[in-house]
Amino acid sequence: xxxxxxxxxxxxxxxxxxxxxxxxxxxxxxxxxxxxxxxxxxxxxxxxxxxxxxxxxxxxxxxxxxxxxxxxxxxxxxxxxxxxxxxxxxxxxxxxxxxxxxxxxxxxxxxxxxxxxxxxxxxxxxxxxxxxxxxxxxxxxxxxxxxxxxxxxxxxxxxxxxxxxxxxxxxxxxxxxxxxxxxxxxxxxxxxxxxxxxxxxxxxxxxxxxxxxxxxxxxxxxxxxxxxxxxxxxxxxxxxx
Ligand SMILES: N[C@@H](CCC(=O)N[C@@H](CS)C(=O)NCC(=O)O)C(=O)O
Numbered sequence: 001x002x003x004x005x006x007x008x009x010x011x012x013x014x015x016x017x018x019x020x021x022x023x024x025x026x027x028x029x030x031x032x033x034x035x036x037x038x039x040x041x042x043x044x045x046x047x048x049x050x051x052x053x054x055x056x057x058x059x060x061x062x063x064x065x066x067x068x069x070x071x072x073x074x075x076x077x078x079x080x081x082x083x084x085x086x087x088x089x090x091x092x093x094x095x096x097x098x099x100x101x102x103x104x105x106x107x108x109x110x111x112x113x114x115x116x117x118x119x120x121x122x123x124x125x126x127x128x129x130x131x132x133x134x135x136x137x138x139x140x141x142x143x144x145x146x147x148x149x150x151x152x153x154x155x156x157x158x159x160x161x162x163x164x165x166x167x168x169x170x171x172x173x174x175x176x177x178x179x180x181x182x183x184x185x186x187x188x189x190x191x192x193x194x195x196x197x198x199x200x201x202x203x204x205x206x207x208x209x210x211x212x213x214x215x216x217x218x219x220x221x222x223x224x225x226x227x228x229x230x231x232x233x234x235x236x237x238x239x240x241x
Contacts, residue, residue, distance in 0.1 A: 002026040002078070005046055006053035007033050007211070008204040010166035011071040011108065015053050016203060017162045018075055020196035022082040028203070032211045036221040039236050050236040057081070072104045075159040085159045096153030099145070099160035107167050110134045115170070120224045132174070139176050139184060142168075146183035157194075165191045166200075 006012035019026040031037045031052050038050045046054035047069040055074050060066025068074050079086035087093050114131035153160035178185045191197050222228045
């Protein structure tokens with residue numbers, strides 16, 4: 001059984017899609033980052049970087065429980081555990097790993113910064129231009145890749161597609177449409193046709209509603225305000241005496 005300690009953000013959703021695709025037994029343990037549950041000592045034991053997602057495989061390597069952080073490392077782990085979505089053929093495997101690393105190194109950080117400055121710090125025009133331009137450039141990289149390959153990593157659906165899809169849900173906001181990005185839109189539609197992706201999207205809405213209800217009487221933290229967060233961040237990463 002895989003316990004997924006998470007919130008349904010893009011990094012959380014990629015693990016949910018993988019779990020649904022593989023059919024492995026799993027459950028979601030809600031960690032609400034809006035009320036600071038990522039800073040709880042029990043979560044820090046699973047993810048010392050005070051982020052979601054983390055997993056516990058109750059039947060890990062050698063038959064004992066195994067804990068992991070970092071969503072793309074978790075995807076590789078689950079792919080190897082189940083023998084799905086990370087091809088064995090060397091060219092396909094390295095193609096998949098390249099595009100998986102491309103997601104974690106570029107798409108996640110740049111789209112994340114663009115979302116932050118578009119939503120939380122709108123008055124910083126320099127930062128908005130920088131991250132919006134970079135995000136659009138990355139959409140063009142995806143468009144070009146998908147013009148030469150059916151799926152991102154190779155000619156098979158893989159963890160590279162699973163990792164990238166949840167980050168691309170806001171494509172309309174960026175002016176990415178069928179006319180200018182036909183290959184990307186073909187891929188995005190193929191992703192949304194998959195039953196596992198559809199289940200992820202339903203669960204994402206359900207988990208968000210459940211978390212909002214549970215958070216009703218809890219104080220909301222401002223994780224984007226580094227002054228408000230300063231003490232919490234230092235405490236989370238300070239070694240105990
Ligand atoms: N590289 C990490 C990124 C994880 C990450 O940034 N998680 C965000 C949500 S998508 C988070 O937990 N934020 C809470 C915080 O920064 O306090 C991964 O892929 O797992």
